[in-house]
Amino acid sequence: MDFGAGCRRLLFTEPGRVEVIEERLPGLGPGEVYARTVLSGVSHGTEMAWLRGEAAALHRTWDAERRVYLDGAGRDFPVAPGYETVAAVAEIGSEVTDVRVGDLVYLDRPHADGHIVASGTARAGLVPPDVAAERAVFWPLARVALGGVHDAAIQVGETVVVTGLGTVGLLVAQLARRAGATKVIGVDRHPLRLEAGASLGAHVVDAATSDVAAEVRRITGPAGADAAIEASGSYRGLHEAIRSCAVGGRVATVASYHGDQPGLRLGEEYHRNRITLISSMTVNGCVHRQYPLWTLDRLNRTARDMVSSGALCVDGLITHRVPFRSAVDAYALILDTPQDTIKVVLTYDD
Numbered sequence: 001m002d003f004g005a006g007c008r009r010l011l012f013t014e015p016g017r018v019e020v021i022e023e024r025l026p027g028l029g030p031g032e033v034y035a036r037t038v039l040s041g042v043s044h045g046t047e048m049a050w051l052r053g054e055a056a057a058l059h060r061t062w063d064a065e066r067r068v069y070l071d072g073a074g075r076d077f078p079v080a081p082g083y084e085t086v087a088a089v090a091e092i093g094s095e096v097t098d099v100r101v102g103d104l105v106y107l108d109r110p111h112a113d114g115h116i117v118a119s120g121t122a123r124a125g126l127v128p129p130d131v132a133a134e135r136a137v138f139w140p141l142a143r144v145a146l147g148g149v150h151d152a153a154i155q156v157g158e159t160v161v162v163t164g165l166g167t168v169g170l171l172v173a174q175l176a177r178r179a180g181a182t183k184v185i186g187v188d189r190h191p192l193r194l195e196a197g198a199s200l201g202a203h204v205v206d207a208a209t210s211d212v213a214a215e216v217r218r219i220t221g222p223a224g225a226d227a228a229i230e231a232s233g234s235y236r237g238l239h240e241a242i243r244s245c246a247v248g249g250r251v252a253t254v255a256s257y258h259g260d261q262p263g264l265r266l267g268e269e270y271h272r273n274r275i276t277l278i279s280s281m282t283v284n285g286c287v288h289r290q291y292p293l294w295t296l297d298r299l300n301r302t303a304r305d306m307v308s309s310g311a312l313c314v315d316g317l318i319t320h321r322v323p324f325r326s327a328v329d330a331y332a333l334i335l336d337t338p339q340d341t342i343k344v345v346l347t348y349d350d
Contacts, residue, residue, distance in 0.1 A: 005034060010111035010327050010346075011078040015053030018328045025116050030095040033122040037324075038104065040111045041084030041137045042344045044166055044334055045233045045256055050079050051331060054259035067285075082111035084140050086133040089122060090114075098123045106136050106304075113324060113348050131308045137345060138167070138314040142303035145171035145231075147282035148254035149179050150299075151289060152227045156180030159225045161216055161244045162202070164232025165193035167317055167343045168254055172229050173202045174312055185219055187212055187240060188232075190339040192319070200313060213243035213269075224249065224273075231255050236263030242277075243269045252278040320344045 004024035013019050028034050049055040056062075058076070060069040085107045089099055096119040099105070106125035109115050127136045145168050154160055160181040162173045165188040176184045186197035189208035197204045205215045217224050226249055228241035233255035241251045269275065288294040306312040322330040324346045334341055 005114055007112055007114045011080055012051050013078045018331050028093050030093040031119050032093045032116050033089055033119050034091040035087035035115050036090045037085055037087045037113050037348045039086045039133045039137050040082055040346045047081040049258035050081055080110040083108045084137050085109045086136045106139050135307055135314055138307050139304045141168050142171055142307045143282055143300050144168055144254055145175055146303045148172055148229050148252050148280040149175040151278050151280040152229050152250055152252035154179040154181055157182055159183040159220045161185045161225045161228040163187045163230050163237040163241045165197045169231035170196055172231055174200055185216055212240040216244040235261040239264045242275050245275055247273045250276045252280050254280045318343045318345055321347050324348050
């Protein structure tokens with residue numbers, strides 16, 4: 001490719017505004033790969049925070065060296081969201097020998113219909129020939145879920161609460177069982193997600209109609225759960241995760257928290273029951289808590305293998321497939337009718 005291919009890219013140009021722009025990619029280098037996107041997943045929590053203008057990085061300055069947010073201007077719009085891309089290799093550079101035209105690859109790249117990446121990046125994301133794009137698109141969130149279960153340090157025989165049964169929460173519920181939990185209790189307020197949790201073997205609690213902590217204790221016994229994993233991104237969800245735990249229990253958070261939210265009261269059960277609160281983070285320079293036994297590469301491989309083999313069930317979690325040209329509709333679905341969605345993906349058939 002002597003000249004750059006045309007490319008459509010999705011941008012948040014200001015809070016609440018989604019646009020698809022056209023541009024040209026750079027020319028293809030000898031060690032590079034041009035891949036056309038087949039499918040990309042919308043990360044409901046992270047991307048909605050950017051779209052609403054609530055992401056912390058928009059309002060504060062991240063000092064990467066000292067790893068602290070400081071007062072001052074953060075990032076500005078436009079923002080190119082997304083990191084769950086599955087693409088087919090369409091062209092390779094003259095020196096590329098480790099991937100072939102037609103190979104399917106997972107790429108940590110924003111929503112766009114084409115990408116140029118180093119051949120090593122493409123090779124690292126190679127999707128096995130017998131694995132469909134609609135499974136591979138779950139690879140990064142499976143890593144997030146697996147990291148959360150590791151950080152929660154679940155042991156055989158424990159009871160575990162999962163607050164928030166979106167995609168990550170449903171993956172966490174499955175992994176908690178595989179880690180040895182004898183009871184997994186899923187909490188959400190949307191019937192579609194509660195039904196999905198029940199179908200995957202979780203006891204479910206409707207947060208819209210129940211006192212969550214009381215219902216958890218009805219299931220577990222009066223002491224409460226040994227651990228909880230918070231996947232809702234809501235301070236209320238985090239508060240209920242804390243309330244649901246026994247004395248000395250653990251709460252691991254896999255969600256991101258954005259904006260000013262009510263509902264978290266640390267002077268109550270968190271203080272009185274001596275709860276340990278753990279932040280789970282598998283990227284952004286955070287090594288695994290069991291490094292060097294566990295590395296990010298190992299975590300990725302393990303999560304990918306579990307999704308690809310079917311050991312971690314993702315079939316049926318995609319509720320909406322929206323053409324890329326109509327991407328604005330995908331975000332409207334998630335913003336306006338979250339109760340109808342679990343996983344929304346963008347398709348690139350045209």
